[in-house]
Amino acid sequence: MCGIIGYIGYRDAVPILISGLKRMEYRGYDSAGLAIAGNGRIQVKKEVGKISELEQVLNGGVVHGNIGLGHTRWATHGVPSQVNAHPHIDSKGHIALIHNGIIENYAALRQRMEKKGHKFRTETDTETLAYLIEEAYNGNLLEAVQMALAQVRGTYGLAVICDQEPDKIVAARMGSPLIIGVGEGENFVASDLAAIVAYTRNVIYLEDGEVAVLQADGVQHRTLTNEKIKKTVEAVSIDLAEIEKSGYEHFMLKEIMEQPRTLEDSMRGRLLEEEGTAKLGGISDYLDSLAESKRIIIVACGTSWHSALIGEHMLEELARIPVEVEYASEFRYRDPIIEEGTVVIAISQSGETADTLAAIREAKRKGAVTLGICNVVGSSIARETNSGIYIHAGPEIGVASTKAFTSQVTVLALLAMVLGRRKQISSAQGRWMVREMKRLPSLVEKILVDTEHIKEVAERFKDHRNFLYLGRGYNFPIALEGALKLKEISYIHAEGYPAAEMKHGPIALIDKDMPVVFIATQDGTYEKVISNIEEVKARSGIVIAVCSEGDTEMAAKADYTLEIPKTMNFLMPILSVIPLQLLAYYIAVLRGCNVDQPRNLAKSVTVE
């Protein structure tokens, strides 16, 4: 989704902004632009398409200055076009701004301004902000931004410059993430840590309703109503290699291959083998609330919603607590019933997904204890929940989530085990679970060591237009996730279903051209899944089975098998998803798709 970077300091802003924009390419965008202040004027350059195209426009080397703004746009209001790209300027070109989020009352504001004679050049909601600031401007940019924002309803991460005050950037946040990067003699503002981490690791997280004035030698903080506030600078630990491809063709492949290590990182220091349980320091104050809770609701979107479904199964099986999984977007608007004793858990890789954040706020308003399971340290959801568990998967750049998913499921397994031990699981059982969890990284390694067979299957099916993914129990969410991976990056239509539901609809689609991927590991539902496979074969469907290693029965029945090692049932999803991640990846590569930045998708969905 849209990316923001701003720079003020002693260096030429252009290369810094361009490198920041490139680091945010993974978020998904369709156009990009820069505004540079220098020599008493603001110059704006924008282009549809990739940052490289914007660079070509800048190659003349005519634009220079020590203060500037850069933006990648992911279209919401108005098609991707040069004119709709940010930065946007006021009517005389004195003010330039970049904006993430949505101005919800823009239509009314626009109508009012058009009556006053403003000629709108774009179809965006953001342009109204430029004119609001222009109208309010009376020699003080901070004041003008505050006055303009007082008239606005919606969400924003905003950065503004003005040619009459070429020594400052004014930034503001409401519902859309914004970070200040603190340097020496220079300062940065960005929507994403990745954009500035090459320059500084000292950051200030802006909260909703806060405004920052960045100058080369310092940053001042105010509220929207101009109260002074003090903010603390936090040091972030992020290694540049973590946000680079390190020799891999794509981030997605790098992140799939990293999973043995990321699983290790998710469990590091948490497993207590002797006691047969785990230590989850982040939620220690809330363990009683969780263990005594009458109901747990998990809210999430996309891939995180799939890990929530696995979490539901784990928590109900091991901890015997009723769990409901909700799409965050549905939960937030349904006036949900939150009784006493309800704990609401948000799962989010980015910790910034607008719907999940809003769902958590709604749950808090209704009195629930809230917990976050996030990857990005210091993200909004991590900060706004009562407590939480980080998954420690490291930065995930590929839009299609892989390593964050397996780490989310791992952390949910830890949580289910901890609660289960307090309720009904014996120490012997607990010790067995811990030992199995410790084996997970090497089991994943075993799948990743030879991927030739998966490549062959990808080659065979790359031109098919439809896929069906079926699984039961713990493997049903994996069917959903496998189908999502394929459609996200290869644009092949794929659907995931509980295997038994096939008879209630999808079976009508099965013929000799329909590949059906079964996740058919040897668990309690194995025999039932075998029957479902027979039903597909009887209709000439093609069966690709993810199955347990050494399963000769499956090898005889399925057209293709992708074998995975055996472990305890509740941990199987962490293994069974790996071949499906790779299958989707290889198919997408063979089809020539842009794997890391699939069309229309965004890594972090910060608008509704």
Ligand code: G6P
């Ligand atoms: C987007 C991403 C998905 C992700 C979903 C939820 O759709 O493309 O990969 O699963 O958002 O994101 P979150 O950061 O909340 O896990």
